[in-house]
Amino acid sequence: MSEIKDEIILRGLKENNLKNVDLNISKEKITVFTGLSGSGKSSVVFDTLAAESRRQMTMNYPLYVRNQMPKYERPHADLMQNLSPVVVVEQRPIGGNSRSTVGTYMDIHPLIRLLFSRIGTPSIESATDFSSQSSFGRCSECSGYGEVVAPDLNKMVDFDKSLRDYAVKFKPLSPSGWQGRWMMTGGLFDPDKPIKDYSEEKRQLLLYGPPNGERVFAPFHTKNGPQDHEWDGLLPRFVRLYINRDISKLKQVSQDDVFAVSSRSLCQTCLGSGLNPKVLACRINGLNIAEYDQLELTELLEELTKINDPLGESIALQAIPHLKQLVEMGLGYLGLSRKMGTLSGGEAQRVKIARHLGSSLNNITYIFDEPSAGLHPEEVDMLIRMLKSIKEHHNTVIVIEHDLSVIRAADEIIEMGPGAGVSGGEVVYQGKLEGLKNSKAVTTLNHKLKINKHPRDIKEHFTINKASHNNLKNVSVNIPRNALVSVCGVSGSGKSSLMVEAFPESYPETILVGHGRIGISNRSTLATYMGIMDDLRLILSRETGQPPGLFSFNSIGACPFCEGKGITKPDVAFADPVTVTCEACNGLRYSDEALSYRYRGKNIAEILDLTIVEAMNYFDMPKILNRVNTLRDVGLGYLTLGQTTSSFSGGEVQRLKLASHLQKEGQIYLLDEPSLGLHAKDNGKLLDVFQSLVSKGNSVIIIEHNLDFIAASDWVIELGPGGGKQGGHIIFEGKPEEMLTAETLTAEWLSDGVKEGIS
Incomplete structure (x- = not known):
């Protein structure tokens, strides 16, 4: 009798752009989903598989508990079988307020507060008083924030x-x-x-x-x-x-x-600790709690092992495993006081992973959203080892990823496509690594780096003198103007300290495009974010003689039944929430009166349903054309004008932010890891945008690990050699071709990529 294969069975998936997708996903394997940005990967993994698993898990709790928990709607699918509980590790900023730190997120800081309350001198008996959120412990000057x-x-x-x-x-x-x-x-x-x-x-x-x-x-x-x-x-x-x-x-x-x-x-009163002087006077082995928080995690481990008081030792032994987990994830250079909101995408993901790795549960489905984001190629190897370790503990690992090293480590590859948006939503390939090259998949493994052998002549520079932000060691550097410059180095090497903190202080006109959220709600659309919506309403108003507000679903043009939402959510008491398309407007969000007026044969809802590419042929107003052209240039031509910003992936958000700034020339553009969320095939489009910007007289500086971008630059600056206290030095500056003979970590990977076609 043949062994029954244990696999997740998904049939008739229809979320977002999915076109009736059928999939079987093997359990206790590493499965990588890849494909172009917007091809449907997240719709399968997050909006269907993870959403249904979470929904069914909440059904196991009593009603009074379920009422306090997030409510998940049943995804649009015909059949979903053999799901297991999911742990989702995604790119979104870690929840919690602006006071949230590595120590609080990892539940280490409560143990440190307890330690100080038990063995610190002079004694402060309550552990809660060692918190900047305590009325006794907080600094009165900055209300516990540490900065004004x-x-x-x-x-x-x-x-x-x-x-x-x-x-x-x-x-x-x-x-x-x-x-x-x-x-x-x-x-x-x-x-x-x-x-x-x-x-x-x-x-x-x-x-x-x-x-x-x-x-x-x-x-x-x-x-x-x-x-x-x-x-x-x-x-x-x-x-x-x-x-x-x-x-x-x-x-x-x-x-x-x-x-x-x-x-x-x-804050000059608490020097950034958020604590008042009485709390800071309490010490263990000469260090107060703020100094504990400032130690690198490797140093903190040493301090905790020095404690020989029996009560203190028992508390320290509870914190040590969590700290070791973070150090093993390559984050030993962080401190407990590091704000979660200041971590790079890669650092935040690894902190999340470390939090879960201490679990002894198995038969769990772990879902990772591009875990290589923010990681140097050297660190991706460590990530792969961690993914394999999770699998070996009888768990299922599902990864959305573009990095070829991670794709190579997969037991099975599923590519979505063939295109993005309305052109995506299908399974293009499912199978082993070796079958990929003979398939229709756009992912190719024989990717060879192209070194820029004709970089631009450098005539002028931006200058940073003796920067000492965070771990920077009095760094002075000349950064070429009117060039494409890559700043690279391992996590924690000082890239962000140099470029996101020190550089804008000297050049405040810098346009910084980072990973921060944009204001998102189901009423915020691509057209509103790009400033196109006001012009659309004016065009329709001039054409029809009606007030501009009639063409807004946030104003008098809203459907009176759903109030411009396009959906209704009937109160179904204790049952699963249900979203129903508004029957009055069929989800179009506008009133019948608003929809009765037309411009060039289309009403406002039909105009908002145009893709960016279609909009280029529909409008002739230069201002609108300029903005839709920039959206196409950054690879977002498949999105519709009316698409809500809440539905965008991390990579789409960053390119949208970039597009919103591209109307200007003679600017300094600084981008934090622009390759985030991009398939290798999309990299070329974004590089073309950067090269075009530089050719028009702009300066483009990117903080980047992706070797394609580094190889295509005019100039490369690498920080290191390590992270934290081992970082903060410039270890290379020069042309990409010169880097091939340098002896740095990035240089080694760049050299290998040129020789062997590895990216």
Whole structure:
């Protein structure tokens, strides 16, 4: 009798762009999903397999517990069998507020607080008092944050512009947000006069609000008529809404957005620890808890092994396994106080992995979303060993990945495609590594690096002098202008400290495109994010004589039944949540009146259903054409104008951010790992965009591990030689061809890639 094969059975998958997909996925194997960005990988793995497993797991709990848990909707599929519990390790920023650190996330810090409360001297008996969130323990000056954040007027306001022309550079307070529209329509301020031409009194009212003791009101126009709201001044409003609140809880704005228009300085009272002087006076072997937090994890391990007090030793022994897990993941250079929000994508993923690796559970399905992101090629080998270790403990490993080293390590490869968006959603190949080369898959294993043998002549430089941010060792470097420059090195080597912190201080005009979230909601679309929506409404308004608001599903044009959502969620009490397409508008989100008006044969919903490529042939307005062209240039031609930003992958978000900045020339573009989420076939398109930007007189600097990008650069700078205290030095600077003979880690991988066709 033949052995029954244990596998996950999926039939008739229809989530997002999936076209009735059938799949069998082997258990206790490493299965890699690959394919172009937008091909349907996440729709299979996250939106179907993981969602259904989580939904069924919650069904095992009593109703009163389930009511407190996230509710998962049943995915669109005909059949899903043999699922096991899932652990999802994805790229999204780790949850928790802006105080969340490596120590708190890994549950190590509570043990350290307990340790200090039991054996620290002078004694503070309560462990909770060693926290910056304790009313006793927190620093009174910075409320426990460790730094003082204040709005920077010159970063927030362009005094040469009017309110209508986006004088306020912070999006929620600009014309794209309701507060900005209120400032223009409330009658207090002239929306078309440059701010510099305001009288002193008006400018004070706009920026700082009315004098003490006075109150000023202005009408805000809603669909129910004008309503008076109190005007408190641009800066007080910004402080109240975006600094004195936990930014991580806000949907429409990210921490990066707030910091872009703020100044940040170390709190001089607590020197960044967030703790008050009484707490900092308590010590173990000469170190206080803030100094414990600042130690590299390898050093902290040494300190904990020195403790010989029996009670302290028993507490230390509980923390040591967690610390060893992080060190084995190559993160020994981090400290407990490192904020989770400051970790690179690769570092955050490895911290998440370390948290799960201590588990003795098996028969689990582990799902990884591009775990090679943020890893140097040298570190990818360590990642592969970790994936194999998880498999060997009788677990199933499913990985979404583009890195060829990880693909080579798979037991089975599934490629989605053949294209992206509406052109994707099918299984192009499923099988072993050796069958890939004779298939229709776009993934190819004989990928050879192309070294740029004719780099641009360098005439001018950006200069950084004696940078000592974080682990940088007084680094001075010349970075070529009007060139494509790659900055590389192992995790923690100082790349971000040099480029994301030190460089913009010297060159504040730098356009930084990082991995931070964009404001996402089901009402935020590609068209709104790119600033196309306002022009669309104006075009339809001019064509039809109707008010622009009629062509907004957030305003008077919304379907009255679903209020512009396109869906309804009936209250089904204790049953699974169900999303139903609105029967009144068929999911189009607009009222019948709004849909009755047309421009060039299409109503507003049909226009928003156009892909970027289709939109290029539909519009003739230069401003719109310029923006859709840039979206196509960064490889997003398959997306529709009305696609919600909440549905974008990490790689799509970054390219969308890049596209939103590409309208300018003579700029400095700094991109943090732009290859994130890109298939090797897409790399060429993005490289073409970078080369074109440089040819037009821009400077493009990328922080990157991907060898294709490094090989194609005009100039390469490598930091190292290690991470943390072993990093912070420039160990190579020169042309890619010169790097082939250098003796650095990246040079070795680059050289191998040229010789053997390994990427």
